[in-house]
Amino acid sequence: MKTVHDTTVWRLEVADEAGTRALAEKVAEMVGAGDLVTLSGDLGAGKTAFARALIRKLTDDPQLDVPSPTFTLMQVYEGVDFPIVHADLYRISDPSELGELGWDEATDQALVLVEWAERAGGALPAERLDVRLTIPPGHDEARVVELSGYGAVAARVARAKGVDEILETSGWRDAAREFMLGDASTRAYERLRKPDGARAILMISPPRPDGPPVRYGKPYSAIAKLAENIRPFVAIDSALRAEGLSAPEIYAADLVGGLAVLEDLGADGVVDAQGPIRERYAEAAAALAHLHARPHSDSITMSDGSTYRIPPYDLDALLIEVELLIDWYAPHIAGANLSSGQRASFVNLWRQIAIEIATAPPTWTLRDYHSPNLIWLSEREGIKRVGIIDFQDCVMGHAAYDVVSLLQDARVTVPDDMELRLLGHYAQLRRASAPDFDMAAFARAYAILGAQRATKILGIFARLDKRDRKPQYLAHLPRVTRYLRKNLAHPALTTLREWHLANLPRLIEDA
Numbered sequence: 289m290k291t292v293h294d295t296t297v298w299r300l301e302v303a304d305e306a307g308t309r310a311l312a313e314k315v316a317e318m319v320g321a322g323d324l325v326t327l328s329g330d331l332g333a334g335k336t337a338f339a340r341a342l343i344r345k346l347t348d349d350p351q352l353d354v355p356s357p358t359f360t361l362m363q364v365y366e367g368v369d370f371p372i373v374h375a376d377l378y379r380i381s382d383p384s385e386l387g388e389l390g391w392d393e394a395t396d397q398a399l400v401l402v403e404w405a406e407r408a409g410g411a412l413p414a415e416r417l418d419v420r421l422t423i424p425p426g427h428d429e430a431r432v433v434e435l436s437g438y439g440a441v442a443a444r445v446a447r448a449k450g451v452d453e454i455l456e457t458s459g460w461r462d463a464a465r466e467f468m469l470g471d472a473s474t475r476a477y478e479r480l481r482k483p484d485g486a487r488a489i490l491m492i493s494p495p496r497p498d499g500p501p502v503r504y505g506k507p508y509s510a511i512a513k514l515a516e517n518i519r520p521f522v523a524i525d526s527a528l529r530a531e532g533l534s535a536p537e538i539y540a541a542d543l544v545g546g547l548a549v550l551e552d553l554g555a556d557g558v559v560d561a562q563g564p565i566r567e568r569y570a571e572a573a574a575a576l577a578h579l580h581a582r583p584h585s586d587s588i589t590m591s592d593g594s595t596y597r598i599p600p601y602d603l604d605a606l607l608i609e610v611e612l613l614i615d616w617y618a619p620h621i622a623g624a625n626l627s628s629g630q631r632a633s634f635v636n637l638w639r640q641i642a643i644e645i646a647t648a649p650p651t652w653t654l655r656d657y658h659s660p661n662l663i664w665l666s667e668r669e670g671i672k673r674v675g676i677i678d679f680q681d682c683v684m685g686h687a688a689y690d691v692v693s694l695l696q697d698a699r700v701t702v703p704d705d706m707e708l709r710l711l712g713h714y715a716q717l718r719r720a721s722a723p724d725f726d727m728a729a730f731a732r733a734y735a736i737l738g739a740q741r742a743t744k745i746l747g748i749f750a751r752l753d754k755r756d757r758k759p760q761y762l763a764h765l766p767r768v769t770r771y772l773r774k775n776l777a778h779p780a781l782t783t784l785r786e787w788h789l790a791n792l793p794r795l796i797e798d799a
């Protein structure tokens with residue numbers, strides 16, 4: 289096997305064969321179709337026992353007969369999600385013999401477990417997980433296990449090691465782990481439950497890999513001011529809690545690995561089967577009015593003494609987001625092939641419109657303040673009843689953005705009368721703290737940012753369908769389209785509405 293540069297080694301000790309089986313079940317969560325796992329180490333150290341436990345976990349059959357493949361050379365199992373090949377190459381004298389076994393056909397899109405992998409010479413891929421089991425001197429049952437990840441697998445080993453360490457240091461290692469459904473982001477969440485019933489959330493938020501440069505030599509995420517790692521989440525979390533808002537308490541965090549153990553705020557949301565719950569949305573609007581009542585600095589001092597600086601929601605960020613409509617929605621949903629002139633006109637119109645937003649006095653703009661990210665905490669009082677769980681992309685922007693995010697929710701329809709009442713509720717609370725609050729100017733910014741946000745979301749949902757194979761987001765397009773039409777009716781957006789009528793009329797004209 290060839291060598292690869294990226295390598296992570298995780299060394300563990302297990303007390304007995306039960307510990308080996310438990311470790312194999314952990315490894316089952318790290319591997320998938322197309323992966324290679326090589327098993328090495330001392331004779332009698334338990335390589336086949338490790339493979340047996342791994343295969344039983346992946347087939348969801350704890351009684352499955354998994355004999356050693358020493359004589360058959362290769363055994364194939366049907367896993368729940370993909371086939372599993374278990375091979376022992378001790379009796380292979382030349383790598384060319386793999387072809388006679390039908391190796392390529394059997395291992396295609398399968399998880400491959402190989403004992404005596406060195407017999408294959410350079411025929412096996414360099415990217416792999418190597419599991420080395422050794423017997424420490426003077427021990428019969430204990431084993432030392434080294435998990436070595438090579439190539440792309442190295443990151444998975446590092447993450448599993450990091451999770452194990454943060455659960456240990458935070459006192460949650462004995463907790464059962466339950467995967468929670470994610471959303472459109474790269475983050476993952478697990479609910480932790482201790483034997484005594486205590487709960488927490490494990491957030492896995494690995495550093496965002498840089499995408500291709502799209503402008504100024506920067507990737508989209510950098511221009512749009514999206515969080516590159518978990519540090520913004522930790523910083524904003526502490527800042528929101530200091531403001532009297534209910535962000536989750538952070539029990540432990542690994543800023544390098546992108547891991548955190550968080551307070552579990554529960555699963556009671558702000559909507560029910562009929563839609564938005566008025567009382568809960570009113571309190572969510574009140575929480576924003578509280579946050580917007582006084583100016584905020586863009587600098588947050590973190591617990592380690594370092595300073596996190598909140599990026600500005602500048603003109604470049606606002607514009608690159610609206611371009612998602614012409615990059616993704618127009619060609620893939622509307623079937624419109626816009627010319628370079630049409631595209632330039634669209635961007636220039638938005639530049640003229642958005643400049644007043646980008647230059648207005650800024651506040652903390654949480655950016656994802658909508659129903660999926662709001663938890664109702666009935667046991668608390670006032671605005672503390674609104675739990676906020678998603679804010680790592682916070683920027684210094686216009687106060688109207690988060691109000692739009694709440695009241696023009698992309699995933700649930702907020703009736704027009706409720707939207708107007710809650711806007712009035714927000715304005716009343718703002719006037720209570722600032723009698724000179726200009727509602728007309730706020731309404732203008734609300735329409736502009738409502739159109740900007742709807743434009744962006746139409747592009748994002750089209751991209752999720754076309755690029756990421758997540759068509760479920762297309763179900764929300766009619767709702768977001770209605771929001772866009774409503775916002776474009778504002779006089780501040782007349783020229784932009786005319787552009788849509790000329791170039792994407794189906795977005796504006798009623799069916």
